[in-house]
Amino acid sequence: MSWTEERIATLTKMWEGGATASEIATELGGVSRNAVIGKAHRLGLKARPSPVKANEKKKAAKKKEAAAKPAATKPKPKAPAPKKAKEPEAPKPAEPKSEEASPANASQPMPDKREDLPKIVSYGPGGFLRQGPGDQQAPIPPAPPRRLVPAKPDPSIADKTSLLDLNDRVCRWPMGHPGEPDFHFCGEKVNPGFPYCVEHCGRAYQAQLPRGARRPPPPLPFGGPRVR
DNA sequence: CCCTGATTCGC
């Protein structure tokens, strides 16, 4: 199996949605868990709670052959290796505490966002009405199942747009969650130039709107924030 | 043991 656009899109959605590599592999079919993980990393999707990466010690030799490559192992890093970049991560200020002490600072970092939203109604290229944050149902109430049941063909989706039915002309907006018996995609004709139909473009592409023009429900592509 | 993701490295 090759990594087609569809498969990569599914992998990305599921990975970001919190599905495990195994689940994704099962969903995609034809690939192993490792293949999924490998691909995810190559796509730069990594960064997920791994049971292992939390530690950092000494990694001795690998497994198989460990012979032709011990070149310079200890010398100082005069010539920074072009690859590898994992540890040197410092930008992770989870807590803003070093900003309140200094009275004369905070000049531009973090410009306030939502505050006085001009009442503007904007329409997308296809004529869809852009939504504003105020029209969205906050985060994602309906959290996705932590464990996805194995996908199994089900007659209830026989006439729905399945993964295999996706093409460049039908809306790819997911209905439900992967793994669920009735998971499928919108399937409507897409808004030309977009991956979704006009209706879903309105959800995918937001804009500031005055709080008032409420809209239908707030579905959401795959899942919400991962909680593990 | 099972699961998980990360990493390596031959292809």
Place this chain on the structure above:
DNA sequence: GCGAATCAGG
């Protein structure tokens, strides 16, 4: 680029 083999924590 791909993914089996391997590692390593839960």
